[in-house]
Amino acid sequence: MGTTVNIALFLVTFSSPVLAWDGYNSETGEYITIESGTLVRSGEDIDVYNQTTGEYQQVEVESVGNGEIEVYNYGTGERQSYDMD
Numbered sequence: 001m002g003t004t005v006n007i008a009l010f011l012v013t014f015s016s017p018v019l020a021w022d023g024y025n026s027e028t029g030e031y032i033t034i035e036s037g038t039l040v041r042s043g044e045d046i047d048v049y050n051q052t053t054g055e056y057q058q059v060e061v062e063s064v065g066n067g068e069i070e071v072y073n074y075g076t077g078e079r080q081s082y083d084m085d
Contacts, residue, residue, distance in 0.1 A: 021034040031050075031051040032049060034049075034084075042064065043060070057073055057074075057075050058073075069082040069084060
């Protein structure tokens with residue numbers, strides 16, 4: 001019986017839905033997704049999924065605040081602003 005309880009507890013604890021963070025690039029209007037579990041903090045390099053192109057882009061987070069993320073996009077060499085939901 002103890003094993004059954006442990007398995008049930010594990011499933012309840014770790015079966016929560018995986019949510020992504022969606023937004024758009026305010027310069028280009030392209031929609032982007034930041035995968036769940038990504039640490040979005042100043043100085044961190046993160047991968048951002050560009051829904052328009054279907055490709056991942058690596059960016060450096062420069063600042064985060066008030067639903068907006070300022071990043072440096074390594075692929076384009078540009079600073080960008082993401083407005084997040």
